[in-house]
Amino acid sequence: MWIEKYRPKTFSEIKGQEKIVSRVKAFVESSNLPHLMFAGPAGVGKTTLSLIIAKELFGDDWQHNFLELNASDERGIDVIRHKVKDFARTKSIKSVPFKVIYLDECDSLTTEAQQALRRTMENYSATCRFVLSCNYSSKIIDPIQSRCTVFRFQPLSQEDITSLVKDIVSKENMTITEEAIQILYSLSGGDARKVENILQSCSVINKEITEDLIYEIVSAARPKEIIKVLELSFEGQFIQARKLLLDTMLKYGLAGIDVIKQIQSEALHLNLEEEKKAKVIEKCGEIEFRMIEGSDEFIQLEALIASFISLK
């Protein structure tokens, strides 16, 4: 997996986030770490930086002194608490007086679970430092934020992505056009993990990467059938539209939210009057909200495509 093969292993290898890296490095060099919170979008280095912190602090012993947990996979806060308890029971081996616990995707915890997490942090703060990561710090309760030094990660810049791509391409004996790099950057939105996965997919098909190849790979992640579903619903062919929608979702394993995202982002390119595009987007927003509140994604999507019936 290139996302592991090319994961930076030292502070200096990290692309972007210069200010954050230099401050964290200073903490690590003084062997004095506050609780940290890393906020930012996917694929910008939150987990990578945490792993490097552990490796720099504990050297070869890092795996004994570093606990990685994922809030969205662990079944509830109780499981997290138990694991933290077991981990914190033994002392850290090295000269460092604490162990490090990395808790990823904290924003998937409910407010109640975050309250419990706060107490856990307090109970073990003598022996453990917590590094919490999340997409949006606004989803984390204030008492936790106030106990942490918060760092906000930015998407990687075009320069960072370009240098990452050139690195990998040359190490893998591939070639890539400048246009392809440009496209890769704009499609990824500065997400290094996405870039690396797309590159590795390209490598299976052709060692010479062009714009077209990248489009081919990315569009497979956004099935064309969804556009067809839209066309059918505009024409009032509701039964056919929903059948194709269901089959497409099942074929590609799409969740309801994936479908809405795609419709919303493609609405602008539809052959429609401007006011009607706005109606489509408005409906997407309304249905996305109802989907979060509701219980049956497909009913919500049917309501969405049914709302397009009278649009054209």
Add this chain to the structure above:
Amino acid sequence: MIWTKKYAPKNSKELVGDIRAIMQLEDFVINYKNQKKKALLIYGPTGSGKTEAVYALAREKDLEIVELNASDFRDKESILEIVGKAINQGSLFGNSKIILVDEVDGLSGMKDRGGATALASIIPKSSFPIVMTANDPWQKKLSGLRKKSNTLEFAALNYLEIFKVLKRISENENILVSDDILKGIANRSGGDIRSAINDFQLIAFGRKEVLKEHLDEIGERSKEEEIYDLLRIIFKSKDQNLILQTFDKTNLNFDEVKIWIEENIPKEYKGIEIRDAFDNLSKSDVFKGRIIRRQHWRFLVYQKYFMSVGVAIAKKESKKGFVKYEQSTRILKMWMAKMKYGKKISICEKIADNCHLSSKKSIKEVFPYAYLFLKQEKDYLDLNEEEFDWLS
């Protein structure tokens, strides 16, 4: 002999279902002296094995059971009389005992007046474990009992566990039946093992071999007729009172009715009628979601209103003529796809283990861009043959 009795588990080893819950129940009874709260309220869907777990535990540990179920009077006096006595007396044969109050959410307002309060008041004094069962423990009338009790959830049984039980029965009874049919019975029971065993006994009665067509005999027919009637009223009428009354009378499961309505809206309606009907069905579903998340059951009123009247008033004029309503295949298709996508999930879990990610993220963010090259990572991800084949 009724199979549900004949094949009832004889000890806790034979129990199927929520192992974690069963162990916690055992822990509560055995370490009863150390419990702060003197009663245990176990809840879960019908047929998830709540009562059976208590009985199996009693058989295994040789405990007497004092049971009070919904068929007994359970007003204040009877509770104090039966339970009140039992909590202090030594057992008849000197054994210890469990006091089981079955279906405690069925305590009815009038007939069992004061029952729940009386029960709550004697719990702290009990010297024997009191175990209560309920389908819906969040009812307001149980709030006093909840405070005095530990609660324990029994999850609905997985269809495969039910299948295993049916399989064992079929072997024991020498009935020739394919695994697919047994799985079908298990699956349609919706996690209710009692109804699955009953269904199986019904179609196996007097037969040596059970075939696919025999499956149709299981109570589906009359249910379908009831659904047709309901759909006719929703799609043909605009009389709100009539619609709501019919809806209130039915014993059909709302989720099932919803799927039928969903499937047949475009068969009756045209154009913007479809739009408005689905808009209301979508609103109904929002209330369903809120009920699940907040356990605020009053929202049921709105869930029902929007899926029935809401859909009915979306039509411009009353529909005439006969329409043959059809059953939706959506749930079945989704279920089959889920089985198929089991491999995708297990692959994504392996990506998660190896790449510092959650499995959710590897499904959403990695797999769509990575499925082309995952075969090459067979060794790195330790994919098994089945997963490898699935990727081709």
